[in-house]
Amino acid sequence: MSARPLVLVVSPGDETYRGYCLEQVAAAYDVVLLTSTEPSWEKPYIVDHAVADLHDTAALLAAGRTLAARHEFAGVVTWDEWHLVPTARLARALGLSANSVEVMRGCRNKATARTLFARHGVPSAASMRARTLLEAALATMTIGYPAVLKPAAFAGSIGVMRIDQPEQLPAAFEFASAGAHRSREDTAVLVEEYLDGPEVSVECVTHRGVTTAVAVTRKHLGPAPYFDETGHTVDACDPLLAQVAPVAAAAVKALGITGGVQHVEMRVVEGRPRLIEVNARIGGDMIGHLVRLATGIDLPKAAADVACGRAPDLTPTRHGAAGIRMLYPAASGTLTERGINEPFAAHSPWLRRVQWIRQAGDRLVLPPDGDLFTARAGFYIVTGRDTDEVNERLDTVADEITLTTQAGW
Helix, strand or coil, X not given: CCCCCEEEEECCCCHHHHHHHHHHHHCCCEEEEEECCCCCCCHHHCCEXXXXXXXXXXXXXXXXXXXXXXXXXXXXXXXXXXXXXXXXXHHHHHCCCCCCHHHHHHHHXXXXXXXXXXXXXXXXXXXXXXXXXXXXXHHHHHHCCCEEEEECXXXXXXXXXXXXXXXXXXXXXXXXXXXXXXXXXXXXXXXXXXXXXXXXXXEEEEECCEEEEEEEEEEEECCCCECCEEEXXXXXXXXXXXXXXXXXXXXXXXXXXXXXXXXXXXXXXXXXEEEEEEEXXXXXXXXXXXXXXXXXXXXXXXXXXXXXXXXXXXXXXXXXXXXXXXXXXXXCEEXXXXXXXXXXXXXXXXXXXXXXXXXXXXXXXXXXXXXXXXXXXXXEEEEECCHHHHXXXXXXXXXXXXXXXXXXX
């Protein structure tokens, strides 16, 4: 038997975007997996597993108890947005340390979070719930234009749309409602004040109620009126971190979070941070991997450490920068050609990864008819000394990539 602590991981996610999380946790812990499908790529990193319908609370709890009967777990962790609440419920059932179910529900619901931000004086955006188009119209009379409509409880910028005048409201409400009805938790739409400024996220680790901001991620968005994220950069020496860290920590505290890793999204409006939302897990789109490339800080291991009652090591060991760019087509259609100049890639050691997630013949559908799951063809990651060098390299790679679609199906 291994002397290493055992951690239960709920829902490992897909290998492309979350494989690094499981790999990094398994480097320090023995991992038992609770998953919805029989393990494949996960096998080298786990010592045991159980398969269950993770959207069925009773089935998830039963499978978790079965695993707990075979193993003595030090903690339980998930980096899957959709399983934050069930994992908190499982932790409570197994007597393991975790944020409460109620706190996780607050993180999952943007309306609840806005209320808590206001109560605790965290600078945020004006926000009102709307169940009908009439309620949305009344909300815009209070909030004004431009405004943002979004699902109360979804993710990935799905259903999020900016409007600048009343004539745009019916289509935006329909768009946001379609996204909201994909949620299992809350199908309401929020009408919010538009925060005009650059968007960032603050990557935080909270241990015993103390939050440390370890990195700031600068966001790059696709064309308005949508908010699809097209890329991110992380710089270990970003001067913005000191400015946004206190607001991020205040937001985490306002929600009642006492432990874990948080991905705190905000916009800097006229030089002041204003909260968008707090995600109580490692950021998506490989952000945790970018943090490690830029700073050396291991967020998946930190998440497992906190879950197991250990103080995480948040000491930077690198002082560089890293960036990712998502590959989207210029127009919706059938993917006909994709590739990169291989000699260029072979002689660019700073090009850390080129990942294709769609094949020739696949349909790529951009908003408003599609979303990030239907539109992305892949991504690539680069490193550099600082943000400027990373952005320059991201642009350089773009010129070496071919991505073409043909209109129609």
